[in-house]
Amino acid sequence: MPLAKICASIAAENANDLVAQAKNAFDLGADFVEARLDFIVTPEQVMQAADGIDKDRAVFTLRSKSQGGRFSGTEEERVRLLRKLAEKRPMLIDVELETLQANDNLADYLELASIPTLVSWHDFEKTPPNDELADIIMEMRLYSNYVKVVTTARSVEDSVRLMSLYESAIGLHPIIFAMGEAGVMTRVLCALYGAPYTYAAVEKAVAPGQLTIAQMKQLYGSIRSR
Numbered sequence: 001m002p003l004a005k006i007c008a009s010i011a012a013e014n015a016n017d018l019v020a021q022a023k024n025a026f027d028l029g030a031d032f033v034e035a036r037l038d039f040i041v042t043p044e045q046v047m048q049a050a051d052g053i054d055k056d057r058a059v060f061t062l063r064s065k066s067q068g069g070r071f072s073g074t075e076e077e078r079v080r081l082l083r084k085l086a087e088k089r090p091m092l093i094d095v096e097l098e099t100l101q102a103n104d105n106l107a108d109y110l111e112l113a114s115i116p117t118l119v120s121w122h123d124f125e126k127t128p129p130n131d132e133l134a135d136i137i138m139e140m141r142l143y144s145n146y147v148k149v150v151t152t153a154r155s156v157e158d159s160v161r162l163m164s165l166y167e168s169a170i171g172l173h174p175i176i177f178a179m180g181e182a183g184v185m186t187r188v189l190c191a192l193y194g195a196p197y198t199y200a201a202v203e204k205a206v207a208p209g210q211l212t213i214a215q216m217k218q219l220y221g222s223i224r225s226r
């Protein structure tokens with residue numbers, strides 16, 4: 001049994017490239033792919049990309065600019081598109097906590113239709129105190145039992161402290177780790193703390209500190225072989 005599952009983040013500007021990159025990621029040994037659909041330029045291409053990849057092994061993400069994403073349309077358009085993507089029933093649909101809080105209709109639909117939803121929250125500057133992060137997790141709990149909290153580690157201390165947040169997320173399939181150089185250890189360790197998978201890059205990092213699929217496999221492989 002591999003020690004950890006790997007989810008490759010795929011970012012491309014059109015459907016064909018995204019589908020090709022997803023195939024490449026699976027060939028390289030990724031267990032899952034995260035389709036960063038917010039990098040795609042038109043809504044038609046977003047839906048075409050969603051149709052082109054193996055949705056049972058895919059996380060669909062349409063990240064807002066306010067949470068570090070690239071989606072260039074209006075918030076109404078993004079929410080409408082999220083709903084259409086959810087109707088495709090991917091393995092998980094990633095929706096930011098603030099999006100669920102601001103859009104009852106979307107939240108109700110995801111719940112009533114039992115769409116597996118990964119509630120996410122990101123901080124691209126720092127790692128707030130753990131009690132603040134625990135409060136965020138409490139709010140996430142209202143929407144799903146899949147949660148993701150991604151912060152930015154400014155120091156190794158931030159990373160070490162962040163790992164104890166797993167205690168506040170029992171039963172929530174938590175994915176908790178930190179971006180940045182000082183956070184790389186958390187990307188590797190999260191699997192040992194019970195995260196269902198860790199994110200990796202195919203080649204180019206989609207977020208600060210992302211390792212490649214090959215690096216992750218090398219690290220986990222050598223833990224296993226001892």
Ligand SMILES: O=C1C[C@@](O)(C(=O)O)C[C@@H](O)[C@@H]1O
Nearest residue numbers: 009061150179199206207210
């Ligand atoms: O939330 C995350 C994690 C991530 O930001 C990372 O740091 O690996 C990459 C994003 O694509 C994904 O949605």
